[in-house]
Amino acid sequence: TYEISRLSLIVFEYDESTLSDKNKTMMKNFLKEEITPESKVSITGSTDKLGEAAYNLELSESRANTVKTFMNNIQPNINITSVRGIGASKMLFDNSLPEGRYYCRTVSIEVKNPLQPFPGK
Secondary structure, three states: OEEEEEEEEEEOOOOOOOOOHHHHHHHHHHHHHHOOOOOEEEEEEOOOOOOOHHHHHHHHHHHHHHHHHHHHHHOOOOOEEEEEEOOOOOOOOOOOOHHHHHHHOEEEEEEEEEOOOOOOO
């Protein structure tokens, strides 16, 4: 049985795959609080619907790999089990609004940590 933690708002600027200082700070805090040697981590990048599907898939993969590289630089022994881009295949927010498109340009990190048995059980 696992406890699942998520960091879902690593937001990128339009057509970019570089991390902002704000994202770096947020990720460092998340790593410090949520990652243990037993953690299993999956990273998923996404884009808004603007642009060609093949390009968006490539961009989402680049974003996910940027996050993976950053995480490995902070904690080299992280057990990252999956790094993938999904392009615009799964819309998290309404793309008819600029705010919705902005929040679709993300990378999500999912961390599974094994539940520790209660003492004495």
